[in-house]
Amino acid sequence: MAAGLTGIWAVRILLLRDRVIAIWALVVSVVFGCWFAFQHDQRQQRTLPEMTNTTVQLRVQPDDVLVGPDSVQVKGRLPTGQLVTGQYYVGEGEKPEPQWRVMKTSVMTVAGDIQQFAPATNVNEFDYGEYQRQNGVFNRVKISRLVAVRPAVPRTLWQSWLNGCHAIRQRLILQTKRLPPLLAMYVQGLFLGFRADNFYDNLSAVTDLGLIHLFSISGFHVVWLTALVAFVLKRLRCSETMVNVILILVLPSYYILAGAAPSLLRAILVSMLVIIAALAGWKISPLTLWGLSLMLALIWYPALLMQLGGQLSYALAFALIFVEGRSAFAKTMLLNLVSLPFVLYHVYQWHIWSLLANLLILPVFSWLIFPVTLIGAVVGLKFPMLAQMCDHLLGWFTRALDAIAAMPGMITFGKPHILLVIALVVLTLLLLAGRHQRQVIIGLTAVYTLAFMLIHFPVKGEVTFFDIGQGDSFMIREPLGRQITMIDTGGDVFFGGHQVKRRSRALRLNINYMKSMGIHRIDALCLSHQDADHVGFVGDVLQTMDVKRLYIPWGMAANPQFMRRIRPGLKHTKLISVHAGQHITGSGLDVLHPFTPGLGGNEDSMVLTGVYGGLRFTFTGDLGQEGEKDVIAHYPNLRTDVLKLGHHGSKTASAPEFIQALKPKWGIISAGRNNRYGHPNPETLATLAQQHVPFFNTQTNGMIRYRFRDHHPGYWETVMKEEKD
CATH class of the missing domain: 2.40.50 (OB fold (Dihydrolipoamide Acetyltransferase, E2P))
Incomplete structure (x- = not known):
């Protein structure tokens, strides 16, 4: 993304046909090229060996x-x-x-x-x-x-100042924790750049509606701060020069106090450049301010444009220069269009109500929520009743956001190709320039449509084995997105002691990948059995994806513990129990096991088989050796090309007779790194070696994908190794 933005800048310089500007651009490029190369070398030197x-x-x-x-x-x-x-x-x-x-x-x-x-x-x-x-x-x-x-x-005055700022910030964070919970969260997010562990849980609507920029301390907050400090100082009869000098001293301190975020760096630099220009009597255009602040920021923080926060901060600041004087609706529309390519590339989804939310909520936030939060922060500890009133008001605001976010309209767009993102950015910049409006709008519509079609109707299908840790989770996507099947969800295994609170791995890994591929629905979710490392994330999948049908092995519906886990998510999902001889509707998968009902133990695992891209895949859950022998006894002619080895490569599965009967060309092991069980066991690896079965292992290969076209053989891709044919 950063390279694409640099390319856009270079093309713009060439189109200006100004020799002086071109020479300066070349000089700046060389200087920053050397600076980035130096930083890259420093990265290599500062990485320590493991000890x-x-x-x-x-x-x-x-x-x-x-x-x-x-x-x-x-x-x-x-x-x-x-x-x-x-x-x-x-x-x-x-x-x-x-x-x-x-x-x-x-x-x-x-x-x-x-x-x-x-x-x-x-x-x-x-x-x-x-x-x-x-x-x-x-x-x-x-x-x-x-x-x-x-x-x-501290050894220097610089260290003393830096240490003092950090100490003050720590005291402020601890003080704000004594405020009512929601008020504390708003105060910490808006003024201190601190987000508690439950920030995104309690304020999920903020991210869903694209309003996270309100909690990213940036130009809006700096304008408030400088205006407030200037107002107070002028009331104390300070001269304009004195006010500007004090602001130059205050702003760097606030940068540390507010968490030193990349978006804040831009705002602080712009404000300081404006003040310095005023003191020196210089006239600097907004575009020059933007460029100078970007160069200074890249010196301080070379990776600024590698992250979404930095990209959005400078893209929106650039756009604001060109939307000045337009109506509120036009401004909001254009700023949303500017941010959209970056959001889709990093987040993969967009809520259609985010435009309305930004249009309506921003004034409310500016003139009500921000002052209320500031008042609660300043006097809340002295006047608990006032703090509770502020907390209730923020609660009403948050619930209103939740109601808007709950409305239908979340579009899972997927991750567009970088070249299409660059095209969208260029077209949006042309729209800002106000030239050839009709042609640009047609071009934008065409590129967005092309990107959407390529993502949602891919020519290639895939069988994907997620690296979900110690667990199983697989996805089958047929060409053109005709059918989406998920087999198991993965899950955390808890052995006692303290659980570390963190975002679900499903949301970070398999669900995240599916959203990046534009997938918002699952036609068939098959759960092999009830163990947590196979179905622990089923709640996340049911909550975030549109699951049409949920398949479980025969008898597992009688397991009360399992049913309690899935019941909250079964709003629009049909629950279906299956046994050997049945089919998974629309997926091409046949059920080979179980033969008798059970409560969902390893011995009750659902075994599935189907042909994709010219290869037959067989998924065995955690079925043990006795169950494997039952399968080949019932299906003596069963053969497979790709076998997902049972129970993560445990010695309790993968019976030599089973491997010999199926004659797989490839084995797949899904197991966590350094797992406590020692999976895959040496006995299983010895069986594969004796049967001359090569295998992929998520421990060493990461995510494994078999990609194919209709009626054509496919090819293997792994994240951590070179492709294998």
Whole structure:
């Protein structure tokens, strides 16, 4: 995306046909090219090798230590200068030691393992490691214990100022936690750039309606701050020059206090450039301000345009220059069009009510919600009744957003190809310029339509094995999207102790991938049996996807624990029990097992088989060796090309007789890395070797895809290895 934006800029420079501008552009390009190359080299040098059982010292800021009920997340700097993150989890029934709760910049000595970030192993999965590297963090520490904590002594005036800002921010975050819950969430999000763990759970409508920019501290907040400070200072009879000098000192401090977000960096830089120009008597056009702020931001934060926040911040700021003087409706429409290509590329979906929400809610937010939150933040602790009133008002506002977001209109568009995104950005810029409006609108409509059709009606189908960890989850998508079948959902296995609260892996992995492919409906969801590592995320799938039919093995409907898990999501989904000899409607899958009813144990696993792209696939759930022998006894002529090995490669499955009878050309193992069971077991691997069956393994290959066209043989793709034919 960043390369595409750079290409658009280069084309624009060439079209200007101005030699002076071209020379300056070339100079700037060379300078920034060298700067980015230097940063890339620094990334390689600052990445540490993995080490176990080591002790390190971390210089940490107090607001970079997040202490939870059963864990601690920390970010700090090693004595050599590298930034690292650290994670510490306490034992069952324990709480983090009080020493973790620091109020000033400290040096923590911790014992643990230095690790590198794991790569994303599914297509379109958010790459957390790359995100951290873009932010200058190259390693993480798996902390086993806290050895010592001591105050950090600042060595320079710069360090003293920086430490003071972080200490104030930490105190403010802790103070706001004493406010009523919703008010605290709004205060922290709007003024401190801090989002609690449950932020997106309680304010899901904000993201669904594309209103997250209201909680991203940016130009809107800086304008408020500068106007408020200037108003107070002028009432104190300060001169205009004094006001500007004080603002130049205040704005960098607010950048730290508000969390130092990329979107805030742009706003702070623009405000400071305006003030400096006023003090120097210079006249700077809005476009020049935008360009200068971008160059300064890229020096400070080279990966700015690699992230959605930075892309939206500068794209919308650029658009605001050209929509000045237009009606509120025209402004909202154009700004939504500017942001839409970026949103679709990163988020894959868009709510049709987001346009109306932005048009109606922004004034309410500006003139009511923002002041109410500010009042609640300033006086809420002194006047609890007033804080409760503010909390109730914010509650009404949030429920109104929830009601709008619940209305039909969420479009799962999918992830458009980068070349189409660039075309959309170019056409939208032409629309802003006001030239050839009719032709541009036709072009935009045509490109959006083309992108939608390519995503939703793909020529190729696929059989996808998600890397869901220690569990199973697969998807079959037929060419042109005729039928979508999902087999198992994956799930977390809990063995006691503390559970770490985090976003569901289904929402980050398999559901995320399906949305990136434009998939919002599942024609058939087949659950092999009731184990949590196969069906634990069924609630997420039923809640976020339009599931037509849910298939379960014969007798599992009598399992009350399982039924309690799925019943809340069975609003428009037909529940169907199946046994051997039946078919999964419309999918081409035949049911080979179970033969008798059961409650959904491993021995009751649903076994499915079907032909896709010239290969026969067989999915066996967690069926054990005795069940496998029953299958070949009932179907002595059964053969398969691709066998999903039972029970994640456990020795309790994959009987040698079963493998010999089916004669698979490929085996698929779906298992978690470093799982406690030792899957796949050596016995299973030995059986595959003896039978000369090559295999893919999600542990080493990540997501595995077999892609094919109608009536044509397909090919294999893996995320973590080269393609295999």
